[in-house]
Each structure stands twice: as structure tokens, then as C-alpha cells.
Amino acid sequence: MNMLSINNIKLVNSLQLKKQRDKSELYVIEGDKMVREYLTSEEEIVWLFAKPEWIASLPGALVERVPNIIAVSYDELKRISSLKTPHNAMAIVHKKVTPLTAESLLNGLTIVLDSIQDPGNLGTIIRLAGWFGIDKIICSHGCVDLYNPKVLQATMGALLHVVVHYTEILPLMGDARAMGLPVYAAALEGESIYEAKLPGSAILIFGNESKGISAELMAASTHSVMIPSFGNRGAGIDSLNAAMAVAVVCSEFRRRSLPGQ
Template sequence: MPLTNNDRKLYADLDRAKTRREHGLFMAEGTKCVLDTIGHFEVRSLCATDKWLAIHGHEIPHQVEIITVKRNELERMSHLSTAPEVVAIYRIPQYTIDTEMLSPGITLLLDRVQDPGNLGTIIRIADWYGVRQIICSPDTTDVWGPKVVQSTMGAISRVKCHYTPLPDFISEHRGIPVYGTFLDGDNIYSCRLTETAMIVMGNEGQGISPEVEQAVSRRLLIPSYPPGAPTSESLNVGMATAITLSEFRRNLLE
């Protein structure tokens, strides 16, 4: 089945959140990203070159519709600086929050995280540390954007992101400790952390919003080293997430 001009235009426009919402579609690009996600989402179509199919065609489920395309067609659809030899178009899944995973367990809350690369990295970090769902504020960047999907390195297949107002979500689940990182918090390395927790990570430039900060019950500090020495103003939100989750998991092993 050939690729139509309408489909080509639609796929090229999937870098726009409005288009993704209207059509309920998102794109995965490149061999690793496609092979890591192909069995986890409903496929609308898979576009690949003859060269790619000769090498990897046997790894694609038989029921998947495959469209053979030229490299220049992929260049017109791709959102990467160098076009790959395969892209998969998936239908966006409809998730519901699994409340049974909240306790016991760690739930990551993202407050207005804007950079797609940061969100993708955080999803990848969450996957590494066994966090299976992330609650995002409505103004956090869209998880189904091409840059986010690409930077998750396949973790988007295992970590589910939900969008809802964080103050309301926290209020609905009172009794679970809510942690956040601040410059005036308690040293994370000397705190006794709980097995069940909500961990809030804030906006890249402004941190945790005042509305969400009011709901934080335990303020943490990731200290610089050595104490008092001049350092960078702050940590990247992805780096801060990795340090925080690592420390929570380390506490469970003690």
C-alpha cells in the first residue's frame, strides 16, 4: 500500500500537539525507538525503506501494516536532524491512573516541566528506578511529542504519564508523604525516606509552583559539595530526579 500525500503531510505535522490531539496519533523514529515500542502500542502504519526491512522486517509483527518508502519520503516526514530509515505511527493510548500503585510505591509528580528532552530523560530515569507512572501538571509538555518519545529510549513503553492538576491529585490522596526539592530543605543524604511517597519535581527555571509547594509535606535539599563553595545555580531537573530517586531506592536497601 503506497503512502498517500495526505498521510505524509499528517505524519510530518505530528510535531504539533494540536495535530496529535486531533488525530490521536504519535510518531516513533529510528530503529531502536521503533523496535522498543512496536509491541506496546496500537500501530496505524509503519514506514520503512527496503534496506531497513531486509535487515529488521522479521522483527515486526505480521499484523502490522508496512509501507515501503524511499529515504527522501522519510526526510519529508521526520522530525530528526538526520532522517531515519523507519518510522512508526501509533495511536495514543488512553490511560487511567492506577491508584493501587500509589501505596506502597513511589509516584513521580512533574510540575510544569517544559523541555521535551528533560521529560524524556525523566521517563527514562523513572523506568530505571522502577517508577511505573508519572503524574504531570496540565502545563507540562506533551509526552507524545517526537522529541520526548525519542529521548525516552523506549521507556515510554513501560512508564505511563497522566495529566491532571497536581494540587487536586495530592489532596485526593492525603496520607501519602509529599516530597519536594528546595534550597532550604533538609539534606536528602541524612533524611530517613519512606517506602511510599509522592516526589514533586518542578519547572526548569522556576521550580515548584506556589500552589503545589503548599501541598509538600517534606522539603529536601540536594547539597552541593563542598559546602559553601561556589557552584552552578541549580541542577538540571533530570539530574535532580535521578539523584532523588536513587536516594529513595538506596534507603529501601538499608
């Protein structure tokens, strides 16, 4: 194990910027639970920064798979952490690229996000996808960066179970529709999610926090569904948070797939 150097500090701090994450194809994860889960996964951990006692608690096989391990004090973690209160460990991970084809969308549900801007929303949506057994999310290029530290913290490690792609959505929707895959747009106007026919395989589109789904994607969808309000919409409650909407829609799709539904 080595000591923390100025170059280590510069590397970690540089990865707070998207352009540096893109250039290096690296990103930072923080938190004891998340780092341990990554160590037991197939992800490529390039650097591990952790308190000596935390490193000592790891099985030898996990330690051996990391090429660069730096034992750090709590004060040193504070110098490189993006958190106000750092945990015992953080790591630098190499990005993994997974090919995306329209054919891969045919089995099961796929979430499509149109210009989601809030890091907490994107991270929570990834976590929700993992909860509901949805292993693919497709983001427009207008979405917040997947490897933003706030996004990663909000995923709570669910990124290990959900593949997130960034691509031009319209061409992909066209290919999916040509293969007979239904495309459901979650909007303020449409058929109630509780009354609509919901198949086991579909694309589910959710829009920007303030602008909703773009007109182009609305036109490309085959169905429009809404979550009905049971309260007073005139009392300043005119819509749901994006992640809340994803939770309700995915829950109803999954409920319909249960035996007897």
C-alpha cells in the same frame, strides 16, 4: 506494501503539531531500536514507514500486526522525519489512555512534575523513571506535551515501561495525603536528601526549570528535601538541571530500600 503518498506526508507532518496529535490521538516515533521495541509491545502501531531491507528483517508476525506498511527510500524518510539524519524506520502510534486514581499511588514511588517545559528534560526524566523502576509519572497541565518528538527521542523507548498522566495535581495530592501517603518536594531549601527519612512509597514532586515548585504544591507537600552542594555555589552554580535532580533523588530513595540500609 504501498508507496508513500502525499496524504501520508501530510499526515506525518501534521503530527508535529500538538493540536493535531490531540485531535487524531496519534503520535510519531522514530529510530530503528524504538520502532522495533514498539512492534514487540502491545502498543497499537497504525502506520509503519521503513526502508525495504529493514522491513524484510522483521519477523513475519511483527509485520502482520501493522495494518499499514509503506516501504520508503532514505530520501522519502528525510521528507517526513523530524530528525536531521533519519534512521531506517518510523511509525505512527495510537495513544493509549490509562486511568489514574489516588489508590494506584499507594505502592511504590510516583514522580510528579510541576510545569516542566524542556522536552529533553521530560524525556530524560521518563528514561530515569524506567531505570529506577518507577512506573508512574504525573504531569501538571503546564508541562510540555508528552508526544512532542523531542520528548519521545529523549525517552529512548522508556515510555513503554512508564505511564505518564496529565491531570490537576492539587486534588490528587489531597487524596493521597488523606490516605497517609507522604509527599516529598524537591526544593532549594529543606532537609538534606542524605539525612531525611525516606520511605519505600511516596510522591516525589519536582518543579519548573526556572520557577521551581509552585507555592500551592509546596504547601500540599509533607516534606521538603534538598540536594546539598559540595562545591562553590557562588560560582554561577546555584541549582541542578531538573533531570539531574530527579536522578539524585530517585537514586537515594532506591538506595535506602536496599537490604541493610
